[in-house]
Amino acid sequence: MLKQIAPGATLGILGSGQLGRMFAIEARRLGYGVHVFSPDQNTPTGAVADREWSAAYDDFDALDEFARSVDVVTLEFENISTEALNRIEKKTPVRPGSKVLEVAQNRLREKSAMQSFGLPTAPFAAIDSLETLKSKLNEFGGKGILKTASWGYDGKGQQMVTSDDDLASVWESYADAETILEGFVDFTRELSILGIRDANGNFDCFDPIVNVHANHILDVSLAGPGLFESKTIQAARDIVRTVMESLDAVGVLCVELFQTSTGDLLINEIAPRPHNSAHLTIDAHYCCQFAQQVRAICNLPLGSTKLRQPAAMANLLGDLWPATGEPNWSKVLAVPEIKLHLYGKKEAKPGRKMGHLTALAESVDTAETFVRNARQSLLL
Ligand SMILES: Nc1ncnc2c1ncn2[C@@H]1O[C@H](COP(=O)(O)OP(=O)(O)O)[C@@H](O)[C@H]1O
Ligand SMILES: [Mg+2]
Structure with a gap:
């Protein structure tokens, strides 16, 4: 059994966007310190971290110092070279490690790996x-x-x-x-499944989430009872478990799936980190994906993946921003079913993920209507 990295320790994160920010918030809630490392300054994660390291991902001296300053390293961004990860791993555990990243960084290696685990892909x-x-x-x-x-x-x-x-x-x-x-996969719908695994091999996962894309970017995600037949839920759970165990992945890992007209699941891609589609777990589940990431990399008991209430999430892209100023947030802040999350990004650009809304309701359909209407109201 690997030892717990107890609250009070310092967690390092590679990558400084919104995923790192939400991870840092959960880490702090549990009493951990957070250091973030990326080439940028004044980042969404840096704003909520104890220390922001700004250096290139191949600046090995800076990586050494960063590694010495933290007790464990995780990531929110998978395109970090395996050389850089190996360098950090000499001093501090990196979860997930370089082996997982090597597979996830390249679609050919990724799909070949999935096939070698006996899993179906496009x-x-x-x-x-x-x-x-x-x-x-x-x-x-x-x-x-x-x-x-x-x-x-x-x-x-x-x-x-x-x-x-x-x-x-x-x-x-x-x-x-x-x-x-x-x-081309003529899918009937897209879904994602998020697994959580610690370094001792303990595993759990959330139920699958339905994803709707617009212009190749995730637009809306849905979670709740009745979305999937139980055999589909089981098949998705088996897939993410096989992926995590075969890769010995530690932390949180998302598998994006296509469901075909025959009900079968095909793997689209994997992301060895929290995922946009599971942002709704912050408001809708007992223990969200970011809190699970903290627990998994620190060998704490994993949290409950149980859903509290049916939910829908809608991304807020920079396209919603007026030419000057901010959208009229009072429109959504006044709605009790709606939770607003903003990532603190300085500049809104078309296609840039600036925040998201989550709606909770008695049914998934109602939650979806709430969240779409709330987002639309920002344009009025
Ligand atoms: N082989 C495919 N068949 C049908 N649609 C696809 C296929 N590959 C990707 N897509 C569509 O494009 C989206 C983005 O592709 P993906 O491979 O997940 O790239 P990204 O890394 O940009 O998320 C998918 O979620 C899906 O909607
Ligand atoms: Mg994708």
Whole structure:
């Protein structure tokens, strides 16, 4: 049994956005200190941390010092080099470790790993020439999504392609990067499942969450009874458990899934950290994903994953911001069912995640209506 890292210790986090911020808030609630490390300054996480380290992720001297100043390191951002993580791991445990990150950073390695664990994914192939693009697209039924293997998020670096497209010109913009083609999955809906695992192997997970995307960015997430058949819930639980155990992942890990018309689940991608779709756990569940991350990396008993009330979450993107000033928050602050979360980002840009709303209600449908109406009211 690994020892507990008890409250009073200092937790380090790599990455300084909203996920780090919400982690830091939960860590502080439990009496931990928090240090954040990223190349930026005056960040959403830095604003609520005890210390903000601003240095490049490959500044090994700074990483050494950071590692010495904390008792355990976790992350909110998966694109940190394995060299940097290995360097930190020499001094301080990193949860999840470099092995997990190596898989999650690259869509080809990720999908191959999932298959090697016996888990279903969308059909995929590595593409290194126009000829392979054409032949694989044919094999996948003439419709697919071309993605850069690394560095993509919120739909960046990806494009739908069909055999009728001018593939030569599409390929030109991908030829310099490692590229993957995925067969287009005609899913009936998207869901995510979040697992929690500590270094002693204790595991739990939330029930799956329904996700609705708009312009390739998560828009609305839903949680509550009746969304899934019990066999789907069990299948999703088995998937996230297999992924975490096979990768020996510690902390919180999200598996994004497609559900097909036959009810089957296919893995889209994994994120070895808290996930936007589970922000509703802050208001709707006994112990939220960020508090679970704190508990898991510190070997504390895991918290209850039980739902208190059906819930819906809507993202607040920078597009909602007026040309000057802030949206009229009094519109949503006046609604008792609505919780407002803002990330303290200085500048609103289209597509940038600035905050989210969660609605709690007697049913998921009502919660969804509340949250969509509340967000819409900000535009009036
Ligand atoms: N193979 C696919 N078939 C159908 N839709 C897809 C496929 N891959 C991605 N998408 C759609 O694009 C969204 C973003 O893709 P994803 O691979 O999750 O990238 P990101 O890292 O940007 O989240 C998915 O949530 C889904 O809606
Ligand atoms: Mg995704």
